[in-house]
Amino acid sequence: MTGDPVARVAAALDRIEAADRPEIWISLRDRAVALAEASALDPSLPLAGLVFAVKDNIDVYGLPTTAGAPSYAYRPGADATAVARLRAAGAVVIGKTNLDQFATGLVGTRSPYGAVRNAWDPARISGGSSSGSAVAVALGLVDFALGTDTAGSGRVPAALNGIVGVKPTRGLIPVTGVVPACYSLDCVTVFARDLALGRTVAELMEGVDPADPLSRPSSLPVAAPARPRLAVPTDEHLEDLAPGWRDAFATAVRRFAATGAEIVEVDVSPLLEAASLLYGGAFVAERYAAVGAHLEKHADLIGSDLDPTVAGIILAGKEKTAADWATDTARLAALSAAGRVALSGCDALLTPTTTGHPTLADVAADPVGANARMGRFTNCANLLDYASLAVPAGFVGGLPFGVMLTGAAFTDRALADLARRFANPGIDLFVVGAHLTGQPLNVQLAAAGGTLVAATATAPSYALHVLDTDPPKPGLVRVGAGGRSILGELWRLPADGFGAFVGAVPAPMAIGRVTLIDATSVSGFLVEPAALENAPDISHLGGWRAYLAGVAVTSGAAGAAVTAGAAVQR
Known part of the structure; x- marks a missing residue:
């Protein structure tokens, strides 16, 4: 990481003071202590000097853990495992953030420390339960932040504040030192403004911790297929989204399709039914097992220190x-099997992250109903042992809109690969010769990160010539009237790969604009006119493969004649 760690920490503390958003924070590090920690950092560490916030149900040594309830506060004797791993990587904790009490809620208003207002519109909710962490990142107060996710708390606030929310496969990041909501389902999550940073932070926290019997080994890196199949919900499951959100989702689906994804509508009813079990079924007993005794002991504080909605759910x-x-448990197993059938053959499920963006007044008027609607697409993930990733997907009415990729356990890196393509859809390149699939220079496209989009052809205004190069290449040139349609392939390259690829193109080849048969204009291989002198015109063949096939036939016939002549001589 670049920059002086001490200066970065000092700047973060100054930003926090200037922002005047006290409801984000439950406690902050002492400035002198944080600066001393920064000054002692090894600058070669992967996160050296980056500043992060921690949801206040995750232990940070030196700061109290409250889980959003002052009566519950305790002083931990050590960092949570996730926090310790990030500090070992050079990141500096700046403070503990507000949350829906005991991580029970998706709205960000259920806290005696105050409702956390949205980063874009203070009259609207931030989303919860990891409300303070998400808003701290969205406002640029910290580089990244930790949350937790049982029902969607690491994803809904990301969507409502226009940032990335990484919810890993259960157990990849140990929950040692995390106040449980539902211990068997809880995940430590990451908020970041940049997907690459979010994934880096998540991977640095991965790995088995003997103190957490549910922790699991890290998964091997797996990229998504070049042409992935993405499931999307059928229309009936999208009918009551907030105004404008259905259109925004349709736009996001088209963007994913433009990256080369195949879109498949599926009936997600089994997943939504499973989602209803998180609060409507027996699994809420885990919440009582975690903090129910505290609520019963301090029943006189319900309505002041203890949020009444949260208390009602837990008790x-x-x-x-x-x-x-x-x-x-048996019902969930059946729904899990039905979900696998519904998503069979698909690499991920694409949905809106949540269903709408209520105001603070909306939630105050209907605290339970408003909250329940927020988790429609998120509640199932941990119950069904899915990985999930929330990413920004534009704006509706001036407020962020987000989508979510959800996949089977241990598909975390593949989901990130899909999200990267969505965020950076790449640049299309039309090829007609030695870069075609199976031809000798195709490996250059693969090395640049290219994926095949489709076989296609130019508009009928081009000519194709055979150039005197090694290996042999065709030269495509626009001739206008009297030209022909030339077959080729459309490839998509990431921006950095495209730049490197184009920089290595040798003369007389050039990259220019090519009009395709459907009238779209893309980058493509053309040739400098001077190279066409004495270059045979093969336009009538329609493409390079037809020319090569003809050469092969000619060579074969010549070879047969030589063999026959030799036989006569013998």
């Missing part, structure tokens, strides 16, 4: 029986 978990748990 209701005590009513669930072992039989309820067994029944819902």
Whole structure:
């Protein structure tokens, strides 16, 4: 990382003071202590000097952990494993952030420390439960932040504040030192303004921790296929999105298709039914097991220190029986199997991250109903052991709109690969000769990160010539009237790969604009006119492959004649 760590930490503290958003924070590091830590950093560390915030249900040594309830506060004896790994990588904790109390909610208003206002419109919710962490990142107060996610708390706030939310496969990041919401389902998550940083931070936290029996080994890096299949919900599951959001989602789907993805509509009913079990089934008993005793002991504080909506949800978990748990576990297994069938053959599911963006007043008027609507597409992920990633996808009415990629366990890196293509859809390049699939220079396209989009052809206004090069190449030139349609392939390259590829193109070849058969204009291989002198015109063949096939036939016939002549001589 670049920059002086001490200066970065000092600047972050100054930004926090200037922002005047006290509801984001529950506690902040002492300036002198944070600066001393920064001054002692090894600048070669991967996150050296980056500043981060931590949701206040995750332990940071030296700061209290409250989980959003002052009566619950304790002083941890050590950092949470996730925090310790990031500090070892050079990042500096700047403070603890506000949350929906006991990580129970998706709205960001259920806290005695105050409702966390949205980064774009203070009259609207920030989303929860990782509200403070998301807003701190969106306002540029920190480089990244940690949240947690049981029902969608690492994704909904990302969508509503226009940032990236990384929810890893359960267990990849240990939850040692995290106040449990539902211990078997909880995940530590990352908020960042940049996908690459978000993924880097997540991967630095991965790895088994003996203190967390549910932690799992890191998965091997796996890229998404060149032409992935993306499932999207059928129309009935998108009908009651906020005004303008359905159109925004359709635009996002088209953008994914433009990266080369095949879009498939699927019935996601099994996933949505599974989502309803998170709060409507016996799994809420885990919330009671985590902090129910504290709520019962301090029942007199409900309505002041303890949020009444949160208390009602958690205390209701005590009513669930072992039989309820067994029944819902069996039901979840059946829905999981049905979900696998629905998504069979697909590499990921693409959905809106949430359903709308309520105002603070909307949530105050209907705290339970408004919250329930927020988790329609997120609630199922941890129950079904899915990885998920929320990314920005534009704006509706001046407010951020986001989409979410969800896939099977351990597809984390493939989902990130898909999201990168969406964020940077790349540059299209039309090729007609030695770079075609199976031809000798095609490896150059692959090395530049290219993916094949489609076989296509030019508009009928081009000529193709055979150039005297090694290996043999054709030269495409626009001739206008009297020209022909020439077959080729359309490839898509990332911007950096395209730049490197074009920089290596040798004369007399050139990259210019080529009009395709559908009238679209793309970058493509052309040739300098001087190279066409004495270059045979093969336009009538329609393409380079037809020319090569003719050469092969001629060579074969000549070879047969030589063999026959030799036989006569013998």
